[in-house]
Amino acid sequence: MTDQQDVYPSMTISTEQSTENIAPIKLGERLKDIRRALGLTLEEASQKTGLARSTLSKIENEQISPTFQAMQKLTTGLDINIPQLFATPKKVNTTGRRDITRNELGKSHPTLTYEHELLATQLSNKKMMPFKSLVRARSFDDYSDWIRHDGEEFLLVLKGEITFFSEYYEPVNLVEGDSVYYDANMGHMLASVSEDDAQILWVTAS
Amino acid sequence: MTDQQDVYPSMTISTEQSTENIAPIKLGERLKDIRRALGLTLEEASQKTGLARSTLSKIENEQISPTFQAMQKLTTGLDINIPQLFATPKKVNTTGRRDITRNELGKSHPTLTYEHELLATQLSNKKMMPFKSLVRARSFDDYSDWIRHDGEEFLLVLKGEITFFSEYYEPVNLVEGDSVYYDANMGHMLASVSEDDAQILWVTAS
DNA sequence: AAACCAAGTTTCCTTTAGGAAACTTATTTC
DNA sequence: GAAATAAGTTTCCTAAAGGAAACTTGGTTT
Numbered sequence: 001m002t003d004q005q006d007v008y009p010s011m012t013i014s015t016e017q018s019t020e021n022i023a024p025i026k027l028g029e030r031l032k033d034i035r036r037a038l039g040l041t042l043e044e045a046s047q048k049t050g051l052a053r054s055t056l057s058k059i060e061n062e063q064i065s066p067t068f069q070a071m072q073k074l075t076t077g078l079d080i081n082i083p084q085l086f087a088t089p090k091k092v093n094t095t096g097r098r099d100i101t102r103n104e105l106g107k108s109h110p111t112l113t114y115e116h117e118l119l120a121t122q123l124s125n126k127k128m129m130p131f132k133s134l135v136r137a138r139s140f141d142d143y144s145d146w147i148r149h150d151g152e153e154f155l156l157v158l159k160g161e162i163t164f165f166s167e168y169y170e171p172v173n174l175v176e177g178d179s180v181y182y183d184a185n186m187g188h189m190l191a192s193v194s195e196d197d198a199q200i201l202w203v204t205a206s
Numbered sequence: 207m208t209d210q211q212d213v214y215p216s217m218t219i220s221t222e223q224s225t226e227n228i229a230p231i232k233l234g235e236r237l238k239d240i241r242r243a244l245g246l247t248l249e250e251a252s253q254k255t256g257l258a259r260s261t262l263s264k265i266e267n268e269q270i271s272p273t274f275q276a277m278q279k280l281t282t283g284l285d286i287n288i289p290q291l292f293a294t295p296k297k298v299n300t301t302g303r304r305d306i307t308r309n310e311l312g313k314s315h316p317t318l319t320y321e322h323e324l325l326a327t328q329l330s331n332k333k334m335m336p337f338k339s340l341v342r343a344r345s346f347d348d349y350s351d352w353i354r355h356d357g358e359e360f361l362l363v364l365k366g367e368i369t370f371f372s373e374y375y376e377p378v379n380l381v382e383g384d385s386v387y388y389d390a391n392m393g394h395m396l397a398s399v400s401e402d403d404a405q406i407l408w409v410t411a412s
Numbered sequence: 413a414a415a416c417c418a419a420g421t422t423t424c425c426t427t428t429a430g431g432a433a434a435c436t437t438a439t440t441t442c
Numbered sequence: 443g444a445a446a447t448a449a450g451t452t453t454c455c456t457a458a459a460g461g462a463a464a465c466t467t468g469g470t471t472t
Contacts, residue, residue, distance in 0.1 A: 027274060041449060052431045057451060064429055065275040067459075068233055120360065120387035127411040128334060130360045130387065154336045156407055158364070179336065201362055203409050205333040247419060258461040263421060270459055273429075 028062040034080055035060075049077030114190075128205045135162055135190050135198040151206030153184045160198030165189045234268040240286055241266075255283030334411045341368050341396050341404040357412030359390045366404030369397045 035045050035056075046053045050073050058064045059074075066074070074080075115134040120126065155164070156179040164180055165171045167187035174180065182188060184204065192198040241251050241262075252259040256279050264270045265280075272280070280286075361370070362385040370386055371377045373393035380386060388394060390410065398404040 042451095043449075053449090054432080054451075054453095055430050058430085061451080063452095065273040067271040067273050067429065068277060069271040070430080071274060119385050126387065127358045128360055128387075128409060130362075130385065130409070132362075132383075132385075152333045154334055154409060156336070156338075177338075179338075181334075181336065201407065203334060203336070203360060205411050248421095249419075259419090260421075260423095260462080261460050264459085267421085269422095273459070276460075 027066075028060040031074065032060040034078060040078075045078065049073045051077075128203050130201070130203045132158070133200050133202065135160070135192045135200060147184075147189055148187050149184050151184050151204050152181070153188075153202060153204050154181045155179060155200055155202040158199040158201055160196055161193045162198045162200065163191045163193050165191070233272075234266040237280065238266040240284065246284075251284065255279045257283075334409050336407065336409045338364070339406050339408065341366070341398045341406060353395055354391060354393050357390050357410050358387065359394075359408060359410045360387045361385060361406055361408040364405040364407055366402055367399040368404045368406065369399050371395045371397070 035042075040048070042053045042056050045051075045056055049056070051059075051070060055064070055066075055070070059066050059070070114136065117132040117134075119130040119132060155174075157174045157176050159176055161173060161175045163171050163173050165188065166182060172180075173193060190200070241248075246254070248259045248262050251257075251262055255262070257265075257276060261270070261272075261276070265272050265276070361380075363380045363382050365382055367379060367381045369377045369379050371394065372388060378386075379399060396406070
């Protein structure tokens with residue numbers, strides 16, 4: 001294939017209707033970040049979007065320019081809104097913003113161990129990302145390795161009892177009302193101690 | 207060429223089962239409207255965007271699904287921003303946005319007295335500051351000025367019911383499980399709706 | 413009405429996107 | 443440490459997008 005650098009020379013998108021070039025959008029990179037943030041493999045993303053694994057790979061590496069159709073599958077499948085996708089990170093006015101998420105009405109991202117409910121999804125370019133999550137009972141068996149990512153995390157137990165495992169510390173049990181604040185680069189994971197599912201609130205910031 | 211009506215029935219993309227139309231974006235129609243609104247012919251639009259006249263025609267009539275590349279040329283050439291293009295519902299604006307996910311009503315008996323419990327005090331230089339607070343029920347006479355400070359704030363109601371007042375919005379009632387994310391530079395304050403104290407969790411980040 | 417012209421459409425062909433499967437690269441397991 | 447597994451990339455092919463030019467449509471002039 002030809003040199004793709006030449007094919008996508010600038011990729012410039014302006015969010016406001018300005019004439020100046022602000023920040024070139026690296027669509028592939030952005031998408032890869034989002035997919036990773038959701039903890040999805042290419043295969044899982046493929047199933048969610050209906051796009052082939054190979055296609056996703058090529059889009060992420062900017063070897064192809066996805067069609068509008070493909071982008072729709074992407075955004076609906078991964079539950080991301082397009083403005084968010086295209087929003088330039090810099091120069092975004094964040095004053096006077098507000099987003100209310102009613103109980104149980106966030107964006108849900110179920111996994112084997114958790115059921116994440118993403119809150120405040122209407123706002124992009126946030127400093128924090130709040131979640132409400134269900135930790136399934138006896139979930140410890142399913143997990144093999146530490147979770148590790150950039151930023152810091154705050155966690156509060158809303159219901160039930162969990163065990164908080166972390167790389168450099170002994171496991172601790174947390175009950176309703178207990179909270180923990182930690183560096184997310186340190187390996188960490190959760191398990192529901194009791195037979196019931198536990199509910200937690202957590203907030204990340206990078 | 208084959209019947210394109212069958213190829214793009216309504217631009218409805220659903221990942222799993224495709225029974226219902228969720229948010230069909232009629233991209234072509236939208237684009238045609240925009241071009242017309244700008245008073246441009248296909249030829250003129252072609253010159254501005256660098257896309258062939260024929261290609262534009264096909265896009266507008268939804269005979270083809272433009273690539274991301276083509277859409278970039280379109281948006282930059284015609285000076286339209288993509289969020290605007292894709293915004294199916296009302297305006298998704300950067301500033302002064304609001305999204306109430308669910309509606310609930312209660313009667314105002316607002317007050318302003320808190321009892322803050324600072325969490326995670328062992329750590330300094332945190333990106334976030336989490337609190338757990340009581341919102342006491344008091345009289346509306348205690349109304350004072352807006353609270354205003356740098357950064358962003360996330361708030362979740364743990365118990366009870368509060369009214370969240372903010373400078374640019376109507377007050378909203380939040381019940382247990384509801385949450386709100388907002389820019390703290392926007393004036394804001396809380397009040398407990400019922401006679402009982404309410405309990406909230408909130409996290410700030412600058 | 414014919415002749416003209418301008419805007420938009422379709423045809424035909426080349427280039428590129430998208431998918432299946434083969435291949436590579438870690439990473440784990442026995 | 444070879445085999446197995448899993449995530450990601452590349453190859454190869456087909457289906458679809460993009461462009462040049464021919465064609466159609468609608469409006470205007472004479």
